[in-house]
Amino acid sequence: MTRRIIHLGLFLGILILILSIHYTRIDSEDKLTWQTNWRVGPLGAFNRPENHSNKTETYENMVGQNHTEKHNEMEREEGQNAEIKKYDIIQKDRIENNESYKGLTNIFPENKNNSTSKALVPNLVHYVWLDMKGKLNFEFLHTVSMISVHKRWKPDKIFLHVYQKNYPHGKWWDYVKNNVSGIKIVEHEFDELTIYGEVPKYVEHMADFLRIKILREYGGIYIDTDVIALRSLEPLRHYDHTQGVGLVGTALSNGVIIAKKTSILLELWLEAYRTYNKIDIGKETSFWQYYSINVPRTLADIYPRLIHIEKDTLVRPKIKSYSLEPTKKYVWENNYSVHVWHRALPVPKSPGEIKDLQDEYLLKEVIEYIWYDKPPPIR
Structure with missing residues (x-):
């Protein structure tokens, strides 16, 4: 018993x-x-x-x-x-x-901010230029972006990732080649431009996927061609992975991504793309919103120690705040970069059009700071 x-x-x-x-x-x-x-x-x-x-x-x-x-x-x-x-x-x-x-940095370290005294992210900047038909215009804004990176972030090298031999062309690309050193062009073939065997619905989807693959291979800083650098990113290179909050709620923007190539969040993000074109994501969202900004936000919520999040200093301010004095003061004191929402805001096509921008418009101050090295107003 x-x-x-x-x-x-x-x-x-x-x-x-x-x-x-x-x-x-x-x-x-x-x-x-x-x-x-x-x-x-x-x-x-x-x-x-x-x-x-x-x-x-x-x-x-x-x-x-x-x-x-x-x-x-x-x-x-x-x-x-x-x-x-x-x-x-x-x-x-x-x-x-x-x-x-095995052998990678502990993804759940005691230091909850996952910051180290030594820079983890190489000072390499990556742009993606997917001109599938060779007809895209390389515009003045793109030139300002590359000049700003060259002046303010001072990378060891700038990689421009292109489709086959469809390089940028035109006078503003010529200006970049003559004034920005350390640019290396990386050609990608069509078989590289699928998402786990699925042909993307839009070239923007491929560009979003490719930027993650590029960072997994090289590490460094991915930046959109309409982002303008303002001050050194060195403090953020001490984290495994950094992104900023964008315009859509608390979702994370993929316009600037700072990550070492062994970033676990990058790996998880890539895994999520295996569902591309295989699931019904519903009518409330788009493919772009789902994979590009919602997935990294959700991963950050589940694994907060995999990522450092900058709320306002990478791709903001919001569009409606561009002319507000408190916003401009904050940007000049804190921002590493700003995202130029060129589809919603007036953007000059040449240096001669900078003067036509309203004086209270933040973008005017930003472009003058990069193009003419004009110091921002004291506030």
Whole structure:
């Protein structure tokens, strides 16, 4: 009888242990990390695993798994879209235990800001120029961007990634070649310009995907051709990965990405792209918004120690704030760069048009600062 009681006690103890490890807290700073599969759904939201299967999957099968009919029925009962296929995203225990990541910097360090005294990100700047038909105009704004990077960020090298031999052309590209040193052109073939075998719907989708692949290969700083550098990025090169908040809510802009090539967030972001054109993301969002800005925001929420976030200093201010004095004062005191929202704001086509911009317009001060080395007004 005593032996049976002992056996029963052992059985109950093992059962309690199994249930207790169903989830675990990383620490008080991090969110609850469940020991089942996080799945990525529409709008970049990661759905809690209690809604999904608990089956164990290999690393190779972490992406591309469809729901069983049973789970589709559960989704119908919950009023969700049964057609949406949710795909796995790598979670904490898989990252830490997978051989692919051995030897990399600890992704959950004691230093919650993940900053070091030594620069982690190489001082390399990357632009992407995907002119598929050789007809894009290299404009004055693009020239200002490259001149600003050359003057203010002083990179060891500037890489311009192009499609085949469709290089930029025209007088403003000639100006850049004659005035900016250290530019290296990297040609990409068409087979490199697919998203895990899927032909992108728009060239912008390919450019968004390619910038992540480039940073995984080289490390450094990716910058859009309509971003203007204002002051040294050196402080931000001491983090594994840095992005800024953009214009859409709290979503992260991919207009400037500062990352070492072993950034785990870059790897997770690339994995999310395996679902490109394979899931219904719903009508509330676009492919661009889903993959380019929502996914990195969601990853940052789940794994806050993988990324350093700059709220206002990389791609802001917002469009409506360009003429406000407090905004201009803040920009000149704090911003590393500004994103010129050229589709919504007047942008000069040549140096002669700078004077035509309104005096209270921030962009006028920014371009004069780069083109003429004119100091910003004292406020």
